Amino acid sequence: MTPSDLQTPPWMDEASCRTSTPGDFFPSDGVGVERAKRVCAECPVKAECLEYALTHRIEHGVWGGCSERERRRMMRSRRLAATV
Numbered sequence: 001m002t003p004s005d006l007q008t009p010p011w012m013d014e015a016s017c018r019t020s021t022p023g024d025f026f027p028s029d030g031v032g033v034e035r036a037k038r039v040c041a042e043c044p045v046k047a048e049c050l051e052y053a054l055t056h057r058i059e060h061g062v063w064g065g066c067s068e069r070e071r072r073r074m075m076r077s078r079r080l081a082a083t084v
């Protein structure tokens, strides 16, 4: 096991975006977000990716087929659910 093995979750090896330009998943407008989400829609590790982003509170970019705004809403819902 190498240090990079410790930092990169195994599911990333299956990611549909692994050959994409990373910047495509950090779009600056809605068109770019929709383009990234289309790649995510076919991704076999979409659920793992989304959970990773939520767990690590990753604020920027499209992860798990969700925009930054969508993930903020999910985090808010989880926080509210945790207080009930």
Ligand code: SF4
Binding pocket: 015, 016, 017, 018, 025, 039, 040, 041, 043, 044, 045, 046, 047, 049, 050, 062, 063, 064, 065
């Ligand atoms: S869900 Fe999207 S961002 Fe996440 S690994 Fe798959 S293609 Fe990449």
